[in-house]
Amino acid sequence: MRQFGFWFPVIILLVVAGIFWATRDMMPLEVVRVLMTVSIGVAGILLLRRRGAPAMLGIILIVGALWVAQPGVLAGKGEVKMLPASKAAVEQATQQGKPVMLVFSADWCPFCRQLERETLTDGEVARLAQQFVVFRVDMTSSSLPPETAELAKKYGAEGLPTVAFVDSRGEWLQDLTLVGYEPPRAFAQRMRRVLQP
Known part of the structure; x- marks a missing residue:
């Protein structure tokens, strides 16, 4: 049972990233982007310390964090110039x-x-x-x-x-x-x- 304890902080960080996404209308989008990037990235780094499937998942999360960090990713596909x-x-x-x-x-x-x-x-x-x-x-x-x-x-x-x-x-x-x-x-x-x- 103890071997699965490393998942707890990872799950917490991913839940926190989800909360930031769900409450994105209450804060500036740039703040949400930074907080989600950090949460997902740290979860990925924690998993990289393991071997096998957890390490692969860590790589996927780090790539996902880098993707979320890009300006415009959370905003959508177009822009109405006002x-x-x-x-x-x-x-x-x-x-x-x-x-x-x-x-x-x-x-x-x-x-x-x-x-x-x-x-x-x-x-x-x-x-x-x-x-x-x-x-x-x-x-x-x-x-x-x-x-x-x-x-x-x-x-x-x-x-x-x-x-x-x-x-x-x-x-x-x-x-x-x-x-x-x-x-x-x-x-x-x-x-x-x-x-x-």
Whole structure:
């Protein structure tokens, strides 16, 4: 029985890495990446001290830790490039006949972070977003600048996150406005509806 005692710290470290992954919306993604890399890497190093199958598993865990350490691995497959929002920039984009997506978000909002990490990093969502001018409207401050408050009022951003769509004719598509989190597949369908003529 004593020979299996070396597994205990390894299992604890892997459970800790899993906890970091499960709570990734509560901390910055870079912190999660570092903590997961360290947990998985140390578990792998502990197993390397053994022979046979445990050592092989240790090598696999170390390779996994190096993979997790790469920027962007935990974030997803794509990236939606968001411009800082201003009334003039939004008006200019709508006058050019381009569809617009306004993402009303705040740093303190867990569902905003989840939307940005899981949905807006999805490959299909990122591909569709290339057909939009995408703005991030920062709602972090408790006292919003007048221009930000005006955009929030105009596009009905009463809860966070809110994603408002303006079609290529400059019309706000109120029925397609999203309030809250939405998984990538459903969000991509919403974007396709905006792009339909």
